[in-house]
Amino acid sequence: MHLNRKQVDTGPIASLRDVWKAYKGEEYILKGIDLGIGHGDFLCILGPSGAGKSTLLRIIGLLDRPSRGEVEVFGRNVAELSDDEAARIRLERIGYIFQSIDLIPHITIRENIEVPMYLRGVRGAERRARALELLDRFGLRHLADRYPHEVSLGEQQRVAAMRALANGPSLIIADEPVAHLDEENAQLLFELLKTLNREDSVSIVMATTSEEEAGVADRVYLLRRGRLSLGYQV
Ligand SMILES: Nc1ncnc2c1ncn2[C@@H]1O[C@H](COP(=O)(O)OP(=O)(O)O)[C@@H](O)[C@H]1O
Ligand SMILES: [Mg+2]
Known part of the structure; x- marks a missing residue:
């Protein structure tokens, strides 16, 4: 076990039933989405820009709520979660990697990785040790004391992935994580994700x-005009 999780989720991770989403006064962006995410799944949502991928990921990641339909995350119906409960689940059990690389510029790489642990109330020495352990595991220990602008974009995004791992999540939401990376750095980030999926489930x-990037996943869904369909399964 590489991730020091508070709890290990081995049951269903999330399920969506007939989920619809419209932003205020606008047309539906998601139209009747059914999707199940199991323990250890690596799945990909493939679709053109504007298809609703980020909207769907935000709903799965408890960053937004559906207009209609049922969403369960870690066995909890999101309609019954208070904002505080949702915030706690996000902090303890879900890690996020976004397209825009968003490290805090005026603190070091190690301190950036510590941020989610700080929010969870982990004390300083333990935070530091855990951040260094993550940097070690993925070969970036030498960057610990640098600031984000002193490392490459590819390294910054791998650090963002380590920050997503800081609290030992059971689910990682990765929204176009390599959109700003070159081929080589994209591969390095994908290798990191595959390792987490295989070794830590x-x-x-x-x-x-x-389509090519989607090949990293075991199951690929297509999102077109608000509808989701299974593309293929490895
Ligand atoms: N907060 C928002 N308010 C209104 N419209 C939004 C909001 N977020 C996204 N949209 C619209 O929803 C559609 C889907 O967006 P998004 O989920 O970001 O798609 P994708 O990630 O596939 O590019 C787009 O037309 C976008 O403009
Ligand atoms: Mg998007």
């Missing part, structure tokens, strides 16, 4: 516009 849901 972290479930991963990734969005991409690229």
